[in-house]
Amino acid sequence: MNTVMRDVDAVDRVDVEPVSKEATRELYKARVKIFPMRSSGTFRALKWWVMAVTLAIYYLTPWIRWDRGPFAPDQAVLVDLAHRRFYFFFVEIWPQEFYYVAGLLIMAGVGLFLVTSVLGRAWCGYTCPQTVWVDLFLVVERFVEGDRNARIMLDRARWTLEKIAKRVVKHAAWLVIAVATGGAWIFYFADAPWLAQALVTGEAPFIAYSTIAVLTGTTYLFAGFMREQVCIYMCPWPRIQSAMFDENTLIVTYNDWRGEPRGYLAKQRDPSLGDCIACNMCVAVCPQGIDIRDGQQLECISCALCIDACNGVMDRIGKPRGLISYTTLTDFKERAAGKVAKLSWREVVRLRTIVYASVWALAGLAMLAVLADRDRLEVNVLHDRNPLYVQLSDGGVRNGYTVKILNMVPQPRSFELSLEDLEGATFTVAGSDAPPAESVRVDVGADRVRSLRVYVTVGPAYVRAGRTEFEFEVEDVAGEEDADYLAAFHAP
């Protein structure tokens, strides 16, 4: 890679070879360092905003408070593994309601399909954590070591005190970011203010420190060293993108019908040459080390930085913008054929996107409906199998059950447990000396499961041989909710 820059009129030409090029691709190859040049423009600005918002969400979310009363944590988003609860603002999920998370994952998957079918790899280019953190690390790198040329120079330079100092500062800053990244992660799993204090005083659980250590290592490694290699070799998503692309997907495209044949900008430029002045700015800014002019490639994360770079060059040489642009294949072909093509809404709203959007919306609506209507009181009954029934001395029959009452709200509640449709039946609760009754008051703590051993006895006059179905009914004493469970009573 040669870094010599020549002045040709207004535009610098960068002598750069793309790191990744189909013609030179090998199966086994050591990583070639990429030194992306700083770019500026519409998409770079958009990426700064996306970075700020996503990082803010990641770092600040655990610190949002949400009052749930005295019996539940006041952290808005909390995965309480020890107590097996997941809190998300007004939603509290128990382990058996994990399908909400599955639903969210389905929505995330279909949402990715939708975005990809319209905008190509917008997820990869703008919001993927790998992209965001690599961008963040590059900001540090640029701040400490300078832009592309300075970095290449430094990389090649001998080890001087200055080089050592710069490298130490850079890696220290990276490590600080990496520790903060790992550190923020664990706040989602415990009360953030408490955990922060415990971390500093050295009283946090070992798992907290080890998690931070692991995530620090992965962040430092992925964002500092592996970078584009993660996208190219590790991530499965790029491999399935092509199934979502079609001729109406907006893809970062080099409009070769306008650019070719390319030629250097010169005072006397051959009029048959295209608009591409072979300045190689698009290659120099690319964080993935490709040449977009080679066409659509698996390495491209459509971050659109090459569009910004090329637009800047076009502005300076007085040519219209858009030599590299977000373009659909349909429009590309039309324009190449000399027609005037504009992105029409039909290219966005098409069968594929309608299906994706519908599935996404349906999943979301279904989850909302289920969420709005879900029970916060459940009763589960386990009939004793051994013995199935007990013959009593007066000729009556007794069956044993384990009754679990799930009070899924963060307030203690009292319930009335009773039997329905079982003639002549009374019951006692193990551990209680109360006489047999037809209903019993049960107190269940806030957000707790209470398990009771219940002995149901049917008097001799009412015993029916075989299996009799009946219901355990649990009713909130305040009258707000009830639940029942179809159980069976067995007799000889």
Added chain:
Amino acid sequence: MAEPERDQVSGTETTGHEWDGIKELNTPLPRWWLWTFYATIVWALIYTILYPAWPLVSSATSGVLGYSSRAEVAANIAAAKAAQSQYLDQIAVLPLEDIRADQSLFEFALAGGRSAFAVNCSPCHGSGAQGGRGFPNLNDDDWLWGGSLDGIDMSIRHGIRYAADEDARISEMPAFGRDGLLEPAQIADVVQFVLSLSGKDHEADSAIRGVQIFTDNCADCHGATGDGDRNQGAPALNDAIWLYGDSAEAIAAQVTNPNHGVMPAWARRLDDTVIKQLALYVHSLGGGE
């Protein structure tokens, strides 16, 4: 030594061997693999120094750290015992009723009793304590020797008809048939009467003849109306529960030549605290009084 031959296509050295014109490439191992391999060797060496490893004639090296899995198990058991001691110490000193009144202590005792029952009692009484012919069902409300906490504790501790324990509860029903105390016809009559006590189908004439026989021979222990007597372990004959069967034949067999179940005295085999936990567990099964 001659320059090693190189494969023309890949540029890699060959091993120099040839099999029917096919040559094998001498491709070097990937560096990361090789270093991982070296690391495992270093690891293994350090490991065998720190931990028990090399076999000797009658033992093995014990390792610098002095670790052994047996010692670890012993430590774990000791730790579990220590963790349980706050409960076990209380169970040892408190009366059964007080243990039952303390919820956390009671739950601990039930869990301990359940596992002790599965190991020691279930072979005879069944895993669900449902019993079987000749082995009492511990879930029901019919008790031969009493269903109070102390009554159950006593039965477990000293056993039933267990000769080696002088405090064992003992009762023996005479073998009315075998020893010739009653004629077969008399036995048939008294069986019909016994059947009538719990309202079962019976021959009325025969049962009436059996009244006097029952009063003379059985009522001392089983009571005039067949209520039984727990002081003597005499079963109630007027209820729905029959240890040896409720058919006329089964009852006649029991009168002629009675079976007598034996239960060992567990005081000799189990800790005092385990017996207490067992008593609480059996009492909790639904029939406790």
